[in-house]
Amino acid sequence: MVDAQDSVQRATLPIPDLAYTGTVTYDATDPDTHYPPIKRLLPPSDAPNVLVVLIDDTGFGASSAFGGPVHTPNFERVAAQGLKYTRFHTTALCSPTRAALLSGRNHHTVGMGGITEIATSAPGYNSLRPNNCAPLAETLRLNGYNTAQFGKCHEVPVWETSAVGPFDHWPTPGGGFEYFYGFIGGETNQWYPAIYEGTTPVEPWGTPEEGYHFMADMTEKAIVWTKQQKSLAPDKPFFTYFAPGATHAPHHVPPEWADKYTGKFDQGWDEIRNETFARQKELGVIPENATLTTRSDGIPAWDEMSDEIKPVLARQMEVYAGYLEYADHHVGLLLDALEEIGELDNTLVYVIIGDNGASAEGTMTGTTNEAFTINHMTEMEDDAYKIAHKDDLGTPRSYNHYAIGWAHAMDTPYQWTKQVASHWGGTRNGTIVSWPKGIAARGEIRNQFAHVIDVAPTVLAAAGIPEPSTVHGVTQRPYEGTPMNSTFEAEDADEVHTTQYFEMLGNRAIFHKGWTAVALHKKPWLGSDHGLDEDVWELYNVEEDWTQSHDLAAQEPERLAELQRLFLIQAARFNVLPLDIRSAERFNEEIAGRPALVKGTSQTFYPGMKRLSENSVVNVKNKSFTVTAKLTVPDGGASGVVIAQGGAYGGWSLYLTDGKPAFAYNIMGITTDFTRSETALEPGEHELVMHFAYEGGGLGKGGTVTITDGGTTLAEGNVERTLPFFFSMDETVDIGEDLASPVSSDYGATGNAFTGKISWIRLDVGDDNHDHLIDPEHRLQIAMTRQ
Incomplete structure (x- = not known):
């Protein structure tokens, strides 16, 4: 219902400007001159602030708020001030859940039947939210809210992820958020993230050694934005969407947080399920007569794992648990900030603990680096390797994921995991709602069926804002969710989402x-x-x-x-x-019917281009390729990176060290093949060329490297093997520097910018492409691991 004192017509957005119809005088000093004062656009007077927290890849049985083994005191703090919803559901996958949450419509309605990398031209699968489904943030903004998003966004169509957009499906401006600070895609390295502020790529303030972690960074940005918003516009409510990368892989967390759980998972995932199940009954988040489901088909028992690998498996879960508690801690800091400025009581808080069930994308024994699985190089990561690198888990030396058995345990008491929309293990996520000023109940449980599409209509109902009939001149498709507001006070309220x-x-x-x-x-x-x-x-x-x-x-x-x-x-x-x-x-x-961001076999780059995703650059894998760089070396020589793709866990780089050209090819941080010139480039203009000749005969094969300058050979070398499918989940092609983690050990993560002048760089690929040999099922596995 619209506030009775609110006379503003809000069904048509933007709210139309009304023309002045009074008397117009000649002289402004005439006593008959009168114009009504300008009024700022504000929501109805009792509209609350709104904070939606969406945790990533966390199952029903993970958080202590729902009986899980991971201590989440701040989630419990929110629950003590409000309500736990035990039958709240998502879509089983991150992009679809987020698209549904932010639109109030089912994921296929807004084109997100899968992830953007496998979009087709079918309306339910094209990854394009239609303009008759305006996002919640846009509706709130056009009603006078300030809006901001922090963290993960994986709803941008893959062909729109470059620096030239279009940005219609980015958080800002198309998504309705006035401010965005986060990353585009399914995941990012939490130690070396690929961050955007608005639509502009920005770099972290420091390195892991200097104390940087993205979870802390995005929280600080959210706190600063919130305090600034209330300082400058105290009468305007805010809508904040806080979506950390936690706890999606990579499970990156400072070691002291993981160490808090040392020894707590040595009993294995089967016993953890039993312990969690008992606590869930004690808490009342499942009924006393509930049955613990049997282990889903294909998932091994803990006792089937070798004694040698069990300490590694236990450490994987310790790291994951520390990561989730670390996320809970930072949610608590944001809540503290709201309390400090006196806004927590009038903030409708949703804490949705998972955008799907826990992730079973980490193999049966987990991994220290997802790239092993993606690149079909699991033979390089046998049990001995995992045992030797156990202490790397969670640190900047890893890109880790836990074993499938842990995912199943984190979905206790249900069958299956993320991706499995058929069963509750993939779709049922513990959710907490509080609004001290608007919900009288404290620490109670609600068992009515709810779905992520219910959040948008619930927020509008709480704010007293009607669902718009038209937005930007387009007649809107009605929300497909149902408001949850009737359950706020009545434990026995009728179930309306049937x-x-x-x-x-x-x-x-x-x-x-x-x-x-x-x-x-x-x-x-x-x-x-x-x-x-x-x-x-x-x-x-x-x-x-x-x-x-x-x-x-x-x-x-x-x-x-x-x-x-x-x-x-x-x-x-x-x-x-x-x-x-x-x-x-x-x-x-061409078959799927979606645009390709990059076409052809040649691409030219210019100075200042950076953070170019793998989707926005011609593919150099499984084929020959050539890098040609037009450079000017100043007096005194030059050093630094000319062009780099990927990072410390896989990629290649062309650079100068003390004026001497070098090429490095990094295989997942295990081995790096170097080709180095003994001759430095003299001051002046140069056309530096690196040619990689692929040896052929299959995928991921090696080849020879030749570095020339103006036709003169400077160095020759070999690359033993190459990465056949993927360099990095989030690291990029950068011109004139190597951002995030460094490909080559010859330079550091910072201070590696080229000290000469780059006019242009051209990347050409050969006609010896072997990509036709890729197993189509493995292509799908790559895409699903990224979401």
Whole structure:
């Protein structure tokens, strides 16, 4: 309802300016001269501040607020001031959940049926939020809120992620946020992040050795922004979306936080599930008659793991736990800041503990570096390697992820994990809501069914703002979520969200009035190997069977058939059809029907270009390539990086050391092949060329390196092997310097800028491309690991 004292028409946004219709005088000093005073645009008088915290890749059974083994006192602090929702659901994957959260519509409605890297031209899968689905932030901004986003954004179409946009789907300006500080993509190195402020790439204030970590950095930015906002516009509420990279891989955290959990996971993931299950019953976040589901098919028992690897596995979980508590700590600092300035009581706080279930993308025994898995080089990371590098986990020397068994344990008491939209383990996330001024209840539990699409209508209802009928002249599609406000005071409020479909990568389900019909199509760590019609549907009475433990499909075939039909109705209604389980075709832009950001076999770069993602640069993997750089060396010589791609965990770099050209090819930080000239470049203009001749014969093969200057050979060398699929999740091509972690040990993470002048650099790839040999299922695995 609109505030009775608020006479502003808010259904059409932007709110139209009304023309003055009074008397116009000739002289401003005429007594009849009168114009109404200018009024600032403000929301209704009782509209609260809004803070939405979205934690990444955290299952229902991780946080202590929901019985998990990880101490999260600040999440519990929010719960003590408000409500825990035990049946709140997401979409099973990060990009779709975020798109649904920020729009109030189902993920397929806003084009995010998958991640942007596998977008097709089908409306439900094109990664393009239509303009008839204005985001919540834009609606609030046009109603007088100040808006800001901090942390992760993985909703930008992959072909729009370059420095030239367009920016219609970035947080600002297209997403409705006036300020953005964070990263674009599924994950980033928390020690060396790729950060944007607005649409401009910026660099961290320091290195890990100097105490830098992105979680702390983004929190400080959020605190500064909030205090400034209240200082300059105390009568305007804010909408802050706080979405850290935690706890998505890489699990990067200062060692002292991981060390707090030393020895606490030595009993293994099966026993952790039992312990968590018991605590969940004690807390009342699951009913007393709930059943602990059996271990999902394909996940090994703890006792099946070798005694030699168990200390490594335990350390993986210690690091993860420290990372989640570290995130909780910084959420607490933001809450402290709100309390300090007197705004916490009038802030509607959502803490959504996970954008999907815990991630089963880390292999059966985890990894010290995701690039091993992505590049099909797992033979380089055997158990002996993991044991030798156990202490690297979580530090700047790793890009780590935990074993699948831990993901399953963090989804206790449910089946399955992230990516599996068919079962609660992939979609049920503990959620906490507080608003001391607007919710009288304290420390209570709510069991009504809710979904991430319910957040937007709930916020508008709390603010007294109507859902807009038109935004920027476009008639809007109604919200598909239902407000949760009726549950704020009434524990026994009727369940208003009574039907909800789920679909991700062919895994699908339908919830309707206490029943679910579900079909698992593929496991997170395996490709699709059969057709959709071969899937086996299960049926659960979730009012009596909280954890989906007792399949009733055989006993109630008619009810199952009704729910299967209802799924198809919902699928047709919300752009889920056609279901798409393809792999290879979705990676071919022409077949998939999406634009390609980079075309051709040649690309020219100029000084100042940096933070160019792998998607925005011609692909040099599995083929020959040439770098040609037009340089000017000043008197006294030059040093520094000419061009670099990737970082300390994989990449290549062309640079000068004391004037001498060198080329480095880094294989995941394990080995680096160097080709170095013994001759320095004289002062003056040069055309420096590095040519890499691929030896062929398959993927990831080596080749020879030749460095020339004006046709004169300066150095020759060999690269034993190359990275076949991916250099880095987030590190980039940089011109004139190597940002973030350094590719080569010949220079440091900072102070490596080229001291001469670069006119241009051209990158040319050869016609000996071997990418056709890539397994299409592995392409999909690469994409899913990145989200």
